[in-house]
Amino acid sequence: MPSSESLPLFPLHTVLLPGAGLGLRVFERRYLDLIRECGRSGRGFGVCLILEGEEAGKPATPAAYGTEATIEDFSTGEDGLLNLRLRGGRRFHVQRTRVRDNGVVMGEIDWCLPEGDDELRPEHGLLATVLEKIFEKAGATPPNMRASDLDSAAWVGWRLAELLPLTDAQRLAVLQEDDPHARLDRLLALMA
Numbered sequence: 001m002p003s004s005e006s007l008p009l010f011p012l013h014t015v016l017l018p019g020a021g022l023g024l025r026v027f028e029r030r031y032l033d034l035i036r037e038c039g040r041s042g043r044g045f046g047v048c049l050i051l052e053g054e055e056a057g058k059p060a061t062p063a064a065y066g067t068e069a070t071i072e073d074f075s076t077g078e079d080g081l082l083n084l085r086l087r088g089g090r091r092f093h094v095q096r097t098r099v100r101d102n103g104v105v106m107g108e109i110d111w112c113l114p115e116g117d118d119e120l121r122p123e124h125g126l127l128a129t130v131l132e133k134i135f136e137k138a139g140a141t142p143p144n145m146r147a148s149d150l151d152s153a154a155w156v157g158w159r160l161a162e163l164l165p166l167t168d169a170q171r172l173a174v175l176q177e178d179d180p181h182a183r184l185d186r187l188l189a190l191m192a
Contacts, residue, residue: 007092008034009046009105010069011062012055015171016047016088018067019142019155020162026082028056030103035071035082044070046092046107049172059099062107065176067091090114091175115154115180124184128156130191134163153180160187 010031016022026032038045046066053060068089075083091112098106120128128150135141142159149155161174161183170190177183 007046011050011060016067020088022086024084044068118153157183
């Protein structure tokens, strides 16, 4: 059974996927406070696609699914803004939200169940080949990639969803899919 807890949310006009990297510039006081709190507690925060509103100003309405973000690196730019390098972790489902006095949206969330190590099915083998070709064309592979990752239904699905030219709505639909094989079916349909 999923475990419920409270998680600070950082609504953005992008979808963070498990295992994906994301650069983020932070300048609003509420988000600087959020980052400071996460640094003190050693916890991450949630990134959700904005359904209504903007990234700056009044608190935005986040999508019901998101991904936990952990900070891999940070720096201060020449403009004095905080630059973060994030990595997507666990998926979660937002049950309800509230806005704290400082403007940070807090989500009461249930963590999605961890995915197993299901092997890629034969009907999805082409997707691993497409992914290999994308890596070859880019001249780089993801950090910490193992050869066995190309046999993992979940890993192949997340990396394709990250790299294919999908809309935010399409990426959100992929993020909401619990079954890695159904996720691959969805990606196949989007590529057709």
